[in-house]
Structure formats: structure tokens, C-alpha cells
Amino acid sequence: MWLEYLLALVALAAALATRPWRLLASRKPLVHESHGAASALWTPLLATLVFLPWLWALPTLHQMPLQLQWSGACLVVLMLGWPLAIPVLLAVGAIAGVLSPALNWADALGAAIWLGVVPATLALALGALVRRFVGTQPFVYVLGRAFLGTVACVFASGVLSQWSGHLLPGVGSELSLVARWLMAWGDGFVTGMLTAIFVAFKPEWLATWSDQLYLQRPPQ
Helix, strand or coil: CHHHHHHHHHHHHHHHHCCCCHHHHCCCCCCCCCCCCHHHHHHHHHHHHHHHHHHHHHHHHCCCCCCCCCCCHHHHHHHHCHHHHHHHHHHHHHHHHHHCCCCCHHHHHHHHHHHHHHHHHHHHHHHHHHHHHCCCCHHHHHHHHHHHHHHHHHHHHHHHHHHCCCCCCCCCHHHHHHHHHHHHHHHHHHHHHHHHHHHHHCHHHCCCCCHHHHCCCCCC
16 A cells, blocks of 8 residues: 555645646646636546546455446546646545445545556656657547557556455456456547547537647647
């Protein structure tokens, strides 16, 4: 459990050092790729705090032979940016612990780290690599970062979680890896689909999207 505490403290300190609340307090972008309408991020932030805790707590709210778990962290990073996503995901873990009587605080912290902080951080690193080596095209953003990137990051986080001792209940280690691989694809499909919809209709909900960067539009 000390590893989860350490990861949470390091990630939270690094995120807060960038003062991510500036994205919510003004319309000025925090980083070069942020969309101009920063105040619109209140909508995805509040939606994350309302819906994601229930999805994290769902496997412990009823009996299931296989506890399928959706992360959603990569989508949160695309919507809020990594600095703002980290405290939000830690808050989601705390809320999930309140919602589920079967989820103690150690399990809630583990969920916040392995379903939230770790895949979110991997998504940040992968996004930087995709922009650097593949380019800044809408197709690359949706397919590379939102879809395939989510699959890779969620599965890698699941593998690291299993190596740290977090096994799926009632499932062997080999079958557990297969289950995590399949769950990562489900996460990727949902993230890719929603990201494509947001790019088309609600780009202001994506802090990591920029018309100037991905569509080569001049600033207005």
C-alpha cells in the first residue's frame, strides 16, 4: 500500500505545481495545446465526478464472477489535461470509497492509482510521443491518442497493477491478463467514440484539442 501512497503524493504534487485551477478560473490556456474556452471544462469535470465513481464502485456493489472494471482515465486526461485530471481522479477514488460499503479506503486508493493516476500519466507520455513522432492530425488524435493509446495505457496499467499484487478476484494470473486486455479494448472503444464526438461537436470540452494545432487554423 505504501507504493500507492507514494504514487499519489508524487502525482498530486506534480499536478498542483502547475496550478491547474487556472484552466477553470479564466479563459487563458494553461499549455500550448489547450482549447480557448477553458471555462467550458467545468462540464466534463463535474460529469467525471458524478458518473465515474459509480463505474469504479460498480464491481463491488453486486456479485460478479468476473469484476469487469472501466477506467476512463485516458478520456479524463483528454478532456481536462493531465494536471487537472490527477486531483479529479483522486477525488473520484475517494467518492467511490464512500459509495461502496465493500470498498475500503485501501481499495479506493488502489483504484485511484491503477485505474486513474497510472493510465492518465501513461496517456500523457504517449500523447507527447504521438505528437512528436506521428504528427498533429485529427485522425492521429482520435485513433492514436484516444483509441489505440487508451488500449495501450489501460492494459499497461493493468499489468503493472497485477505485478504489484492486485489480482482480479477469483481469476488466475494468466486469465487475469486476458481479462485486462479485453477490458482495455472496451475502454479504448468508448474513449475513441466519445472523443470523436467531442472533436466534431464539443471541442471546448477537450483541453488537449486545439483547432490551431490539429486543423492548422489561424488564431482568432
